[in-house]
Amino acid sequence: MLDKTGIAKRIAQELQDGWYVNLGIGIPTLVANYVPEGMSVEFQSENGILGMGPFPFEGEEDADLINAGKQTVTLKSGAAIFDSSMSFAMIRGKHIQLTVLGAMEVSQDGDIANWKVPGKMVKGMGGAMDLVASADNIIVAMMQTDKEGNSKLLPKCSLPLTGVKCVKKIVTNLAVMEIKDGAFHLLERAPGVSVEEIRRATAGLLVVPGEVPEMKL
Amino acid sequence: MNKVYPNAEEAIKGIVDGMTLMVGGFGLCGIPENSITALVRSGIKKLTCISNNAGVDDFGLGLLLQNRQIKKMISSYVGENEEFERQMLSGELEVDLIPQGSLAERCRAGGAGIPAFYTPAGYGTEIAEGKEVKVFDGKPHILESAMKADFAIVKAWKGDTLGNLVFKATARNFNEVMAMAGKITIAEVEELVEPGQLDPNYIHVPGIFVQRIFQGTHYEKRIEQKTLRPKPQ
Numbered sequence: 001m002l003d004k005t006g007i008a009k010r011i012a013q014e015l016q017d018g019w020y021v022n023l024g025i026g027i028p029t030l031v032a033n034y035v036p037e038g039m040s041v042e043f044q045s046e047n048g049i050l051g052m053g054p055f056p057f058e059g060e061e062d063a064d065l066i067n068a069g070k071q072t073v074t075l076k077s078g079a080a081i082f083d084s085s086m087s088f089a090m091i092r093g094k095h096i097q098l099t100v101l102g103a104m105e106v107s108q109d110g111d112i113a114n115w116k117v118p119g120k121m122v123k124g125m126g127g128a129m130d131l132v133a134s135a136d137n138i139i140v141a142m143m144q145t146d147k148e149g150n151s152k153l154l155p156k157c158s159l160p161l162t163g164v165k166c167v168k169k170i171v172t173n174l175a176v177m178e179i180k181d182g183a184f185h186l187l188e189r190a191p192g193v194s195v196e197e198i199r200r201a202t203a204g205l206l207v208v209p210g211e212v213p214e215m216k217l
Numbered sequence: 218m219n220k221v222y223p224n225a226e227e228a229i230k231g232i233v234d235g236m237t238l239m240v241g242g243f244g245l246c247g248i249p250e251n252s253i254t255a256l257v258r259s260g261i262k263k264l265t266c267i268s269n270n271a272g273v274d275d276f277g278l279g280l281l282l283q284n285r286q287i288k289k290m291i292s293s294y295v296g297e298n299e300e301f302e303r304q305m306l307s308g309e310l311e312v313d314l315i316p317q318g319s320l321a322e323r324c325r326a327g328g329a330g331i332p333a334f335y336t337p338a339g340y341g342t343e344i345a346e347g348k349e350v351k352v353f354d355g356k357p358h359i360l361e362s363a364m365k366a367d368f369a370i371v372k373a374w375k376g377d378t379l380g381n382l383v384f385k386a387t388a389r390n391f392n393e394v395m396a397m398a399g400k401i402t403i404a405e406v407e408e409l410v411e412p413g414q415l416d417p418n419y420i421h422v423p424g425i426f427v428q429r430i431f432q433g434t435h436y437e438k439r440i441e442q443k444t445l446r447p448k449p450q
Binding site: 048054058063066069070072073092121129134160 | 243245247292293295296305312317318319320321322337338339340341342343344388389394421438441443444445
């Protein structure tokens, strides 16, 4: 079974040289730490950065330079700054090659819910609805079950949706799956996890091929 | 025509109860601190504020919330703000949540004379309820309308007396599009200079969008999430 770092490492294997990538808050942010050696990937932050660098050293933080999670960050050499409408022009205009974000629920049709729990404080969708509606390549990073063990991969989302039919790939603590033709298709197992465990943690339709390789990290 | 005002108190004159304001910034980054303080002191009430976020309890727009001066917030993410939560749950505060890209584009459209536009963001979700849907290239989009404000209040790094503005780093964010969408736009700047002192090739907001400008003072520039990496040994 993977921890959050393991999920991030596995997603980092999906990166390709020259890609522009938007990482959401939480597990997705960790992906930036595992860019394969020798590969050039530029991270976009929707508050207006292309070429986002690591967190600053003590004393080098700048209140005018933050990421979309409002954390202090730095700029890589060759970074660009722009305003919010330009930022979402990049996103909506499909200039970003990969979007990685978290989810509370994903359905077998690729619907995603990650912004609102009825009855609880609603904080807002931020840029998530724009990102999922436009990106061609979305990877969802998530734990496959909630704290009570209930599956978060469902036939239909029960929570208010963030977007419809948009998620193509999921990396969880248990597995890598692809979503197509109204089902979750199992591609890889996390180290030490059996197909049976994955099946038990998937409430939606799961398609299992004859041979399911264990992921290599 | 003189666009230069001596301070925030003078620059916000004309803002009255019930008006709609756009307030620049992303989180606490690039917010018009001086103007917000002046609005708090003015006691102007029943404001509708269009701003990506709503500040924190004791800074930014949170100060206006504490003072019960905001009737309605239009934002994409309202974050960690206890007073906001209390007012929202008790029904004292109306809240309209909008996808961040649609919020930015609605401001830009408002300033650019485009009354509405289609976007895929939010299709199939509750924010699409009641909105016109049209299919382009096989993909459904929803119609979003432009937004304007009685006053837009923005913060820039440098500005000249003609209203030309330059921003620093990610303090740019919503300030640029909101400056375009105010019937009257107030810009507060860290450094006010004479015409000719800003390189015309590097102007972010041309002065045509700015009606009032003043040099701010005592910027606190509070950091919401100071995040560091360890120094190498």
